[in-house]
Amino acid sequence: MFLTLDYLVQRESCSTFATFSHQAVNFILSLLKNILLSKREKELVEEIIDGLVTRLMKRMCTIPENAGTSDSGPVDCSDAQFNVQHLFRKLGNEEFIGQRIILAVSQKISNVSESLLLLDPFDDSFPDMHGNMFIMIQLIEFLISDYMKIWLCCEQFDKKIFEEWVRSILKARKDLEVVENINGLYVVYIERVVGRLAREVAPAAYQGKLDLDVFSKLLC
Structure with missing residues (x-):
């Protein structure tokens, strides 16, 4: 498993990464x-998964230095980002991984929000940070819509980390409201995510799987 994860995150070629990740994900989940x-x-598994998520997150939110060109011609650098996003979605099928992905992504959204406040709008990295923000919000929405109901039915459902990432998403929403003047769509998209989350977890909240105080904040 260690070798698989290391090889996976070190692939430089988008096509190689896409091909190998498709083969590796089933092995990792199994x-x-x-x-x-x-x-x-x-x-130990928690440590490995947290490390994998962190490294894949870095890859998804980093634009390669040679983006736009290759020996075979033009390359859309967004392909690499969407490959990683798709990999995250497949790994998220396992509740143990999926919940940790959402926690890491929501925390990253808050970090990027803070960076946007301090960054010069004319900085070359500014457009890339915007793109990263949208792809991260989209990933959370995908995971919630794809798997939330399935996760809640898992016998080993981790209530503690569940509440942790719900609170983290609420914090991300507050942080995005601060940068709303930079791009109002951030708030529109994160509100859509929060609304979807509220609908999905409502039954769980009344079953005691989620603190009702936390749930009430999703409805605000």
């Missing part, structure tokens, strides 16, 4: 499921 069922080395 191996993870076996480890979780055996209830062995869970803390």
Whole structure:
């Protein structure tokens, strides 16, 4: 598993990454499921998954230096970002990974929001940060719509991390409201995510899987 993860995040070619990630994701999910069922080395697995998410996040939010060109002609640098986003969506099928992806992405949104406040609008990285923001918000929306109901039915559903990332999304919404003057669409998109989340988790809140105080904030 270590070798698979290291090889996966080190691929430079978009086409190679897309091909290998498609092959690797099933192996990762299968191996993870076996480890979780055996209830062995869970803390080590958490550390590995957190590391994978962090490294893939960096790849998704980084524009390659050679973006736009290759030996075979023009390359759309967004392809690499969407490849990673798609990989995140596939890995998110496993509740153990999916919840940690949302936590990491929502925290990253808050960090980028703070950076936008301090960044010169004429800085070359400014447009890329805008693109990163939208692809991260979109990823959270995909994961919630694709898997939230499935996760809530999992026997080993992690309520603690669930509440942690819900609170993190609420914080991200507040942070995006601060930069609304830079791009009002940030707030529009994150509000759509919060609305979708509220609808999906409403039954869980009344079943005691989510603190009602946290749920009430989703409705504000």
